[in-house]
Amino acid sequence: MTDHTALLVIDVQNDFCPGGALAVADGDAVVPRINAMLGDYPVRVFTQDWHPADHSSFASQHEGLDPFQTVEMPYGTQVLWPDHCVQGSDGAAFHADLHTDPADMVIRKGFRRGIDSYSAFFENDRTTPTGLEGYLRTRGVRDVVLAGLATDFCVAYSALDAARLGFGTTVLLDACRAIDLDGSLASALDQMRGAGVVLQGG
Ligand code: VGL
Ligand code: ZN
Numbered sequence: 001m002t003d004h005t006a007l008l009v010i011d012v013q014n015d016f017c018p019g020g021a022l023a024v025a026d027g028d029a030v031v032p033r034i035n036a037m038l039g040d041y042p043v044r045v046f047t048q049d050w051h052p053a054d055h056s057s058f059a060s061q062h063e064g065l066d067p068f069q070t071v072e073m074p075y076g077t078q079v080l081w082p083d084h085c086v087q088g089s090d091g092a093a094f095h096a097d098l099h100t101d102p103a104d105m106v107i108r109k110g111f112r113r114g115i116d117s118y119s120a121f122f123e124n125d126r127t128t129p130t131g132l133e134g135y136l137r138t139r140g141v142r143d144v145v146l147a148g149l150a151t152d153f154c155v156a157y158s159a160l161d162a163a164r165l166g167f168g169t170t171v172l173l174d175a176c177r178a179i180d181l182d183g184s185l186a187s188a189l190d191q192m193r194g195a196g197v198v199l200q201g202g
Contacts, residue, residue: 006043006141008120008162009034010148010155010176012098013049015084015091017149022084024150024177031097033175034147038102043141045132046100047120049085049154050092050108057116058083068181075125078116079181087111107132119157121165133165143168147175156188163195173202 012034014020017027038044051057059067059080067082085092094100109117109130117123120132136144144167146159155176162169171192178185192199 002143003042004140004142005041006045006136006139006144007037007041008144008146008148008158009044009046009098009103010120010146010158011047011049011085011150012095012148013085013091014093014095015049017095020084021082021091022179024179027149027177028095028097030148030175030177031095033172035097035099037147037175038099041145043136043139044103045105045107045120045135046094046103047148047154047158048092048094048106048108049110050087051085051110052113053083053086054113055083055086055110055116056114057081057110073115073124075115075123078124085110105135107135118154119161120154121158121161126161136167141167143170145170145172147172149177151176151178152181152184152188153179156192159192159197160195163192163197168198169196170198170200172200175201 015022016024059065060083065080069080070077115123144162146155159169159171
């Protein structure tokens, strides 16, 4: 990697780790891997899924629907999730063992009630920016390396957007874990490969 490479640490939060509201199997296994490589990158950005308590991606907001069902939103199909990563809650906090001091920048996403944001770059309409692109470009970043949770949702969406924006994009699969809902992992891997994302490890 070069001076122009940023490490993007995606959503390593309690709710995505064992015991959390939307636990990803073995999710906490990424923590020591990520801690060990933070020093290797000149630019380090952490993301935090950060929802209001009545977020429209929560099944609890849709009468008669359960987590993991889908609904049609104005911006497309949305999976409904258990309530998770509510702003200011313990579940939204970074995993206690994650070294967060080296983060140059923490970017929060999914904070608007009516729209989810899996990607660190754009909300789920794929057009409303989070501001991360401008941050990376003004810091001279050309390549991004991604690790974190979950491989098939927030990591994949972020990687696909990064590639679409023209960043050289690598996903470190052994520093990620997946939700794997109805084939979502295989499909995310296919899409990333098709978009020219380099998949390493795993
Ligand atoms: C995520 C589902 C809902 C993720 C966030 O971080 O992959 N997945 N919110
Ligand atoms: Zn979320």
